[in-house]
Amino acid sequence: MAPVLEVAGLKTHFFTRAGTVKSVDGVSFHVDRGEVLGLVGESGSGKSVTGFSVMGLIDPPGKIVEGSIKLNGKELIGLDEEGFRKVRGREVAMIFQDPMMTLNPVLRVDTQMIEAVTAHDKVSHKAARERARDALAKVGIPSPEERLNAYPHQFSGGMRQRVAIAIALLHRPPLIICDEPTTALDVTIQSQILAEMQSLCAETGTALVWITHDLGVVAGLADRIAVMYAGRIVETGAVDPVLDTPLHPYTSGLLGSLPAEGEPGAPLRQIRGSTPSLARLPQGCAFAPRCDYAQADCLAQAPAVTAFPGERGVRCHHPLNLAGVAA
Amino acid sequence: MSEATLPTAAAAPPVEAKEETPFRRFARSFFEDRLATFGLGLFVLIVLLALAAPLIAPQNPYDLASVDVMDSRLPPGDVAGEGFTMWLGSDGVGRDLLSGILYGLRISLMVGAFSGILAAGVGMAIGLIAAYSGGRTENIIMRIVDLQLSLPSVLVALILVAGLGKGVDKIIIALVMVQWAYYARTVRGSALVERRKEYVEAAQSLGLSHARTVFRHILPNCLAPVIVIVTVQTAHAISLEATLSFLGVGLPQTEPSLGVLIANGFQYMLSGKYWISVFPGIALLLTIVSINLVGDRLRDVLNPRLEK
Numbered sequence: 203m204a205p206v207l208e209v210a211g212l213k214t215h216f217f218t219r220a221g222t223v224k225s226v227d228g229v230s231f232h233v234d235r236g237e238v239l240g241l242v243g244e245s246g247s248g249k250s251v252t253g254f255s256v257m258g259l260i261d262p263p264g265k266i267v268e269g270s271i272k273l274n275g276k277e278l279i280g281l282d283e284e285g286f287r288k289v290r291g292r293e294v295a296m297i298f299q300d301p302m303m304t305l306n307p308v309l310r311v312d313t314q315m316i317e318a319v320t321a322h323d324k325v326s327h328k329a330a331r332e333r334a335r336d337a338l339a340k341v342g343i344p345s346p347e348e349r350l351n352a353y354p355h356q357f358s359g360g361m362r363q364r365v366a367i368a369i370a371l372l373h374r375p376p377l378i379i380c381d382e383p384t385t386a387l388d389v390t391i392q393s394q395i396l397a398e399m400q401s402l403c404a405e406t407g408t409a410l411v412w413i414t415h416d417l418g419v420v421a422g423l424a425d426r427i428a429v430m431y432a433g434r435i436v437e438t439g440a441v442d443p444v445l446d447t448p449l450h451p452y453t454s455g456l457l458g459s460l461p462a463e464g465e466p467g468a469p470l471r472q473i474r475g476s477t478p479s480l481a482r483l484p485q486g487c488a489f490a491p492r493c494d495y496a497q498a499d500c501l502a503q504a505p506a507v508t509a510f511p512g513e514r515g516v517r518c519h520h521p522l523n524l525a526g527v528a529a
Numbered sequence: 530m531s532e533a534t535l536p537t538a539a540a541a542p543p544v545e546a547k548e549e550t551p552f553r554r555f556a557r558s559f560f561e562d563r564l565a566t567f568g569l570g571l572f573v574l575i576v577l578l579a580l581a582a583p584l585i586a587p588q589n590p591y592d593l594a595s596v597d598v599m600d601s602r603l604p605p606g607d608v609a610g611e612g613f614t615m616w617l618g619s620d621g622v623g624r625d626l627l628s629g630i631l632y633g634l635r636i637s638l639m640v641g642a643f644s645g646i647l648a649a650g651v652g653m654a655i656g657l658i659a660a661y662s663g664g665r666t667e668n669i670i671m672r673i674v675d676l677q678l679s680l681p682s683v684l685v686a687l688i689l690v691a692g693l694g695k696g697v698d699k700i701i702i703a704l705v706m707v708q709w710a711y712y713a714r715t716v717r718g719s720a721l722v723e724r725r726k727e728y729v730e731a732a733q734s735l736g737l738s739h740a741r742t743v744f745r746h747i748l749p750n751c752l753a754p755v756i757v758i759v760t761v762q763t764a765h766a767i768s769l770e771a772t773l774s775f776l777g778v779g780l781p782q783t784e785p786s787l788g789v790l791i792a793n794g795f796q797y798m799l800s801g802k803y804w805i806s807v808f809p810g811i812a813l814l815l816t817i818v819s820i821n822l823v824g825d826r827l828r829d830v831l832n833p834r835l836e837k
Binding site for chain 2: 254257259262283287288289290291292295296298299300303304305306307308309317318321322366369
């Protein structure tokens with residue numbers, strides 16, 4: 203079966219005065235029907251820009267310079283504005299990080315939901331309102347009929363994120379891009395929302411691209427994982443093998459810096475240095491200056507993807523844990 | 530109704546705003562200031578007087594049959610030939626000044642309101658388009674705005690009215706042409722901030738059209754500063770119209786606004802017949818001051834940074 207989303211060689215660059223920022227520089231991945239792909243990386247690794255590229259929401263000075271984005275087999279790159287508008291919301295929806303910011307503060311919830319329905323379906327106001335109410339009920343909002351008349355500020359953070367999820371689900375899109383939707387929530391709400399999303403997606407067969415920096419969330423939610431660094435996917439594979447036996451030193455470093463890994467009281471480990479400027483990437487492997495295992499060839503030449511069985515891939519000259527993959 | 534039990538009441542706003550609608554909170558905050566309350570009261574009174582002019586004015590200054598030249602230049606308090614007291618005196622052709630002012634207020638307020646609303650509409654649309662489209666469109670629009678704002682408004686209005694001719698509609702067109710730029714600049718400023726906010730991206734990600742995103746989502750979030758400017762610019766429009774009329778290029782004698790009345794009395798000032806100019810002048814002053822008092826308070830109330 204064809205994947206819901208197939209991204210190949212995507213390059214999204216931002217042409218700023220300081221130079222060309224290669225936020226996404228040759229990213230390829232696919233998401234199958236009903237699958238959850240965790241897109242993991244630090245701030246500035248290009249994971250959000252990848253999501254926005256799929257939505258066609260890259261504003262100047264940004265531009266998709268190369269690559270292909272196929273949604274349900276249909277090429278999105280090169281679509282005109284109206285063509286993209288028809289895709290957004292109906293074939294792919296997006297849930298954003300901060301639910302305090304993504305609902306318009308001056309419009310009532312019903313206004314915002316009804317217009318989301320009527321943007322794609324020519325239905326009556328009443329029918330649209332009923333759909334909105336059902337969607338709210340589905341995401342676990344009590345007394346949805348009354349809550350429709352409320353303004354966003356009358357909801358708590360978790361409830362607002364549920365509203366945002368309900369809006370994303372209105373058209374039952376086959377794919378939802380979630381840009382750190384639980385990062386701004388506190389931990390108990392976070393786990394509720396995660397469970398909610400998981401069951402909703404299982405029910406409707408919706409595929410998710412879950413963009414996050416939180417490996418803990420990905421471990422519990424995703425089927426597959428793609429680790430991004432400096433605009434490229436450096437490691438990809440099914441969740442458990444990647445987290446158990448990371449091939450890329452960066453993945454290994456991320457896992458090592460999780461607080462749960464260390465002894466209580468011991469200093470937390472971290473990856474030294476910080477993400478490189480995407481306007482001036484080093485010639486070789488972008489991670490080499492921070493890598494504990496870097497050798498001469500890492501600085502000279504950027505590594506290509508090495509594929510392993512089970513849809514596993516790594517972009518590294520000297521992968522770790524090779525024994526684990528063979529086993 | 531919307532106060533239905535929310536399981537996560539912990540995140541409720543610190544101010545217990547259960548019964549208080551946003552409008553009520555706004556009203557309470559507005560009336561905390563006595564001067565503003567006075568200003569609003571005065572303004573409402575002036576508007577009511579203007580609206581009721583045909584009912585309460587002793588004389589219809591438009592009806593030439595009721596005007597007697599023998600009554601001209603009577604001092605305040607004298608009795609007219611027809612038997613009613615001219616509390617504010619009469620002007621050079623025998624019109625009762627109180628009646629003239631009441632009818633004049635009608636015209637002045639109407640000109641102010643129409644030009645204020647039209648200029649706000651035109652200016653907001655242009656400002657929003659500038660902010661949303663960005664790039665060259667924005668640059669061209671904003672340079673025109675800069676150009677417009679760098680020219681003295683009286684001068685521009687004078688030239689426009691000289692070209693267009695006399696009449697209420699011409700004056701309103703001229704005032705809109707002079708004032709739209711203020712709205713455009715302000716709205717663009719707020720819209721630039723708003724369009725970077727996530728709810729705009731969220732609206733776009735739902736497949737809403739550009740027009741809908743701009744006018745339904747961004748515009749309402751830019752309204753607070755516009756409301757303040759509407760008051761200030763309406764007051765400004767009224768005084769600008771009076772200025773033009775005073776200079777003789779505004780409204781015709783047949784539709785005497787406050788500015789026309791002041792101009793009519795100007796020639797008598799030195800001969801001691803002060804009232805012909807001064808009373809319309811006071812009426813104009815009170816109108817503008819009352820609007821400005823309201824505008825000042827609105828600016829404080831609607832400014833989130835001044836919130837306690």
